[in-house]
Amino acid sequence: MNRPEYASPPSLERLYTDHHNWLQSWLRRRLGNACDAADLAQDAFVRLLATPKRFDTLPQARVYLRTMANGLCIDLWRRREVEQAWLQTLAALPEVESPCVEHQAIVLQALQELDSMLGNLPTRVASAFVMAVGCEMSDREVAEKLGVSTRMVRKYVARAMLHCLQLDARSALDDAETFTQPASPDAVSAPLVR
Amino acid sequence: MNASDRALQEAAEWFALLRSGEASEADRSRWRAWLAASSENQAVWSRVEHLSSRLEPITSSPDRHLAVDAFTVARTRVLQRRRLLLGLAGLAGGGLLGWGTWKHSALPGLTLTWLASHRSGTGEIRQVALADGTQVWLASASAFDQDYQPGLRRLQLVAGEILVSTASDEREFVVDTPQGRLRALGTRFAVRLSDTGTSVAVYEGAVEVTTASRGETTVLQAGQQSRFTDRVTETPAAADPAREAWSRGILITRDTPLGEVAAELNRYRRGHISVATEIAQLPVFGSYPITDADRTLAMLETVMPIRVRRPLPWWLVIEAPPPAP
Numbered sequence: 001m002n003r004p005e006y007a008s009p010p011s012l013e014r015l016y017t018d019h020h021n022w023l024q025s026w027l028r029r030r031l032g033n034a035c036d037a038a039d040l041a042q043d044a045f046v047r048l049l050a051t052p053k054r055f056d057t058l059p060q061a062r063v064y065l066r067t068m069a070n071g072l073c074i075d076l077w078r079r080r081e082v083e084q085a086w087l088q089t090l091a092a093l094p095e096v097e098s099p100c101v102e103h104q105a106i107v108l109q110a111l112q113e114l115d116s117m118l119g120n121l122p123t124r125v126a127s128a129f130v131m132a133v134g135c136e137m138s139d140r141e142v143a144e145k146l147g148v149s150t151r152m153v154r155k156y157v158a159r160a161m162l163h164c165l166q167l168d169a170r171s172a173l174d175d176a177e178t179f180t181q182p183a184s185p186d187a188v189s190a191p192l193v194r
Numbered sequence: 195m196n197a198s199d200r201a202l203q204e205a206a207e208w209f210a211l212l213r214s215g216e217a218s219e220a221d222r223s224r225w226r227a228w229l230a231a232s233s234e235n236q237a238v239w240s241r242v243e244h245l246s247s248r249l250e251p252i253t254s255s256p257d258r259h260l261a262v263d264a265f266t267v268a269r270t271r272v273l274q275r276r277r278l279l280l281g282l283a284g285l286a287g288g289g290l291l292g293w294g295t296w297k298h299s300a301l302p303g304l305t306l307t308w309l310a311s312h313r314s315g316t317g318e319i320r321q322v323a324l325a326d327g328t329q330v331w332l333a334s335a336s337a338f339d340q341d342y343q344p345g346l347r348r349l350q351l352v353a354g355e356i357l358v359s360t361a362s363d364e365r366e367f368v369v370d371t372p373q374g375r376l377r378a379l380g381t382r383f384a385v386r387l388s389d390t391g392t393s394v395a396v397y398e399g400a401v402e403v404t405t406a407s408r409g410e411t412t413v414l415q416a417g418q419q420s421r422f423t424d425r426v427t428e429t430p431a432a433a434d435p436a437r438e439a440w441s442r443g444i445l446i447t448r449d450t451p452l453g454e455v456a457a458e459l460n461r462y463r464r465g466h467i468s469v470a471t472e473i474a475q476l477p478v479f480g481s482y483p484i485t486d487a488d489r490t491l492a493m494l495e496t497v498m499p500i501r502v503r504r505p506l507p508w509w510l511v512i513e514a515p516p517p518a519p
């Protein structure tokens with residue numbers, strides 16, 4: 001079962017059988033939580049389904065899966081960090097002023113998406129972008145809030161937008177690669193079912 | 195720097211200038227010249243518009259200033275945590291030392307409420323597996339609450355549309371909407387909320403509809419669809435199996451009026467798509483990516499006598515092409 005070499009590129013089912021339990025227990029050790037571990041393990045395979053990779057050996061597949069799962073852990077942790085900050089902000093409000101739960105959730109989701117989009121940009125750059133674009137504040141207002149010049153604010157906004165555009169272009173490229181991946185010899189002999 | 199990188203950088207700088215509130219008329223006309231200069235610039239600019247539209251839930255929120263404060267706090271904490279981790283052990287393996295501490299200091303009540311409900315963003319199609327094995331697909335901007343009790347599996351549709359494929363279980367399975375209750379007697383059906391009522395389409399098995407105020411019941415069989423208000427259920431019609439293709443991200447059209455296609459695309463996109471009345475009835479055929487209105491319309495533009503114009507970043511107008519000179 002655990003032959004180190006795959007004779008032919010393994011199907012997703014095969015990868016799932018070979019690695020799912022291993023990945024889930026690896027995640028459980030990392031996260032200390034069985035539910036999150038199960039979710040992320042599932043998530044990792046869903047991603048593999050969306051963007052198939054070709055593995056020749058079993059260790060190769062594990063290295064890939066572990067790297068991906070590690071990234072998912074960090075994503076999860078960051079999403080929760082944003083969630084906690086938002087919940088704390090809301091908890092400090094008098095009850096009558098609290099937005100409805102549904103609305104809170106929409107804003108939270110947008111904030112989490114934004115946080116992951118802006119990646120590891122400096123806090124100041126990311127915040128300037130969110131204030132300027134999310135709050136539609138003028139450069140002058142943002143400058144006052146951050147204690148920098150308006151010139152700086154414009155630079156921050158441009159830098160954050162460039163970062164997002166590069167990310168966007170890269171992911172478009174990744175998608176393109178998925179479709180142009182060379183077919184395995186098996187796939188060539190078998191007719192493609194659409 | 196290659197040409198493509200330059201276009202990205204220029205687009206980012208134009209964006210920063212145009213939104214700063216300090217752009218002059220001369221700046222704007224230079225920007226228009228830049229945009230007209232190459233199709234690459236136009237393509238990159240459309241990505242700028244797309245990216246900025248993703249902040250729309252924050253922009254349109256009355257609490258946007260609070261949201262930004264929370265965002266800044268979270269970013270600062272992430273940074274502090276990362277510094278701490280680097281100091282302790284290096285980031286190899288991305289160790290999550292703060293994890294346990296975090297979990298105990300969270301606010302469990304609110305977090306649980308949020309975890310209990312499922313939601314999809316605009317333009318997102320999400321599949322959720324519930325604990326009993328039931329699968330639910332959420333269409334764009336949809337939400338439901340899950341309320342499983344010892345004797346009853348209950349979902350409350352809050353917004354949008356869901357496709358449900360129930361797993362067998364001893365407990366009854368129902369979906370509640372403001373207009374009534376749907377009891378699943380079979381396995382696969384779609385429920386959609388609109389201003390005028392609830393629509394149901396049954397693809398497998400059967401569904402019993404009970405209207406909220408009159409308590410009238412109607413059974414819809416596989417292959418039937420209907421709409422109901424809190425009082426009456428319309429006479430069932432044939433359900434179009436192509437309708438559930440959205441769960442796979444596909445919009446299937448067969449002689450579908452352009453106006454309906456645009457309305458459907460609108461659900462998956464932030465902003466607004468309008469169709470000139472004289473072309474709203476044009477028939478559309480084929481399969482399209484439902485979450486990518488821009489691509490779908492570009493495809494339609496090549497095969498239909500239509501033109502797509504963008505008066506504002508989030509506003510698409512579909513109209514008849516200008517007469518040939």
